[in-house]
Amino acid sequence: MANRKKRKQPIDGAWFKRVCSQRGMSMNGLAKVAGWSSRQIRDGVNHGEMTPELLSSCARALNVHPAYLAGKYGWTLKLEIMKDAEVREHWLKTAMAPDSHPYAYSQQEEIDLYKHFCNSLLLHGIERSEFMRLEHKEQEKIGHELDQAVTEVLKKHFPEAQKGAWAARTFEDSFQDEADVVDAMFDWLEAHGKISVERQAAPDSQAN
Structure with missing residues (x-):
């Protein structure tokens, strides 16, 4: 029999x-929704490792990004600033809250945005070579305007719709260090007196 042992991730x-x-x-409730046994999920949690397939199924059931569910961003809680309990609690309730990492983000990451854009052009009778002959600024302008137009149409039916450019951003891209x-x-932080910013006064205008 072939070795069916699957790779696992921490x-x-x-x-x-x-x-x-x-x-x-609960673990039992998660098992029912995810389609795996509660024992498989508990073993993964207790051993600190899961197959990508199991992790993805659990993440989908909980509507969170698999990387988020795996605890990949836990490093942010070890930063010096998190020693302040109030700051830590605020961070957990905002950027580190489940709703900030929906499962849909993991699906967006699988989309080749450039290929999607080129397909959109082709669908409307425009070859990629035609687009590439334009100046770079003009290319960016077209991409922005097309994204804006599509977003406006979608927002009429789905108010929560976001610009497609958002899919190019990930949590890791945005947060690399303290x-x-x-x-x-x-x-x-500033409003709650956790940090202070020294603001320079505007220079006095010289008298005529």
Whole structure:
């Protein structure tokens, strides 16, 4: 018999349980929705590793990104600024909340945006070679306007629709270090006295 052992990837079991709790889902309930046995899920959580297939099924059932469910962004909670309990709680309720990482984001990552754009051009009778002959600024302008037009149509029927360009952004792209995390919370941190910013006064206008 061929070796059917599947590769597994590490997960943070404690974080996995936290997400389940936030979604109001028990292991047994998750198993029913995900289509796997509760034993398989518990073994994965307890051993700190799961197959991509099992993780994806659980993530879909919980409507969260698989990487988020695996605890991939837990490093943000180990930053120096997170030693402040209030800051940590705010971060968990905002950027690290389940609703900030819907499963749809993982599906968007599988889309080749450039190929999708070229297919849109071709569908309307425009060859890629024609588009490439344009100046770069003109290419960007067309891409922006096309995305804007499609978004406006979709918003009439689906108010929550976002621009397609959003799919090109990922959590990891946005947050690489503590400076990125602080920047994301900057307004809140300043409003709650967690950081202070020295603002320079505008120079006095010279008298005529």
